[in-house]
Amino acid sequence: MMATEGPVHLHLVSDSTGETIHQVARACLVQFEGVKAIEHTWFLVRTAAHVDKVIAGIEAHPGPVLVTLVDPHLYSKLEAAGRALKVPVISVLDPVLGALHHYLGKKARGRPGRQHEMDAAYFSRIEAMQFTLMHDDGQHLHDIDHADIVLVGVSRTSKTPTCLYIANRGFKVANVPLVPGISLPRELTTATHPLIVGLTNDPNRLVQIRRNRLLMLNQGSESDYINLDEVRREVTEARRLFERQGWPVIDVTRRSIEETATEILQIYQDRKDSDIDRD
Incomplete structure (x- = not known):
């Protein structure tokens, strides 16, 4: 023993x-x-x-x-x-x-x-969920450095559901959308505490997902949002941005929400272990 x-x-x-x-x-x-x-x-x-x-x-x-x-x-x-x-x-x-x-x-x-039981871990998960809901889709960027994890990606790369899944594990998660022609918010580029992960998807798959989304909203189907060439350019620029920032990248094309979240948490754990070793 x-x-x-x-x-x-x-x-x-x-x-x-x-x-x-x-x-x-x-x-x-x-x-x-x-x-x-x-x-x-x-x-x-x-x-x-x-x-x-x-x-x-x-x-x-x-x-x-x-x-x-x-x-x-x-x-x-x-x-x-x-x-x-x-x-x-x-x-x-x-x-x-x-x-x-x-x-x-x-x-x-x-x-x-x-x-x-209503222990500290329970309240920690509640707090994490509240933080995540408040910081969905680029909201409340002023305190994004308080997040444990931040997900960045173009539209329809499953950022929100992945954030909610991870938040249920007790992690404070935010997500920031990449919009063509709009620079990254300064708060994101200067953040030092959170793990920032880039999410990407196959352009053909993205077009399909976005088209279905527009149909659900009864919106027009003719726009750069679902133009394959534009979407390819959007995804390429996002990947280049992730590389410049040195952020890990996960392709969600063939992954479930659970698998994507698991990969993110593994990266987070690896970084945490490295910090422990340095200390």
Whole structure:
């Protein structure tokens, strides 16, 4: 048994979007009074190379590993690394509470439903959602530096639904649209706190989405907004802008909202880990 005094590093490893493992981790950790967890999220883990990256992260910040991996070879590789590093690698289908009790040296309270209590994390998610709704579509730019994450992209790149999905995880998210012929707001270019991510989409797909949007609004269908050549130019300029700013870029063409959000949160976590290492 290994008792811990400070925060415990908790690694969440999934070959999908990580929704299940995130909920299980929270439901279990709230059973241990006074334990603060630093979560390291590793989602969409589907290759041996990605598992190697996960193992390197565990070596840098040792702690329990919660896993949902369908591929037995990937799970065995991770489990072997856990044994070598002397940290538990726990399948969430196994008795998670028992394994965490063994590692943390604390007895679980055994109160069903504690994850739904009105705790600080709950109010944090409410605050994050309120912030995100207020900062949708380039609104209230004066305090955008208070955001955790800012999404930037041309029209119809799923900025708003992605923001709301991430906000439900407790992150303050804003989004800023790119409008042809209009410069980036100064508040965005001078922001230093948030992770800024550029979203893009295939021009042909964008034209289809935008045309459907106009039909729903009973608006005219003849404009640069759905002109393929103009949309291609718009997307190209956006990519060049992202490159100049040094922002990570995610192509949402073949991604669900959940997958896009997961990728963004992984980038956010990687940056957070780098900041911890520098400190």
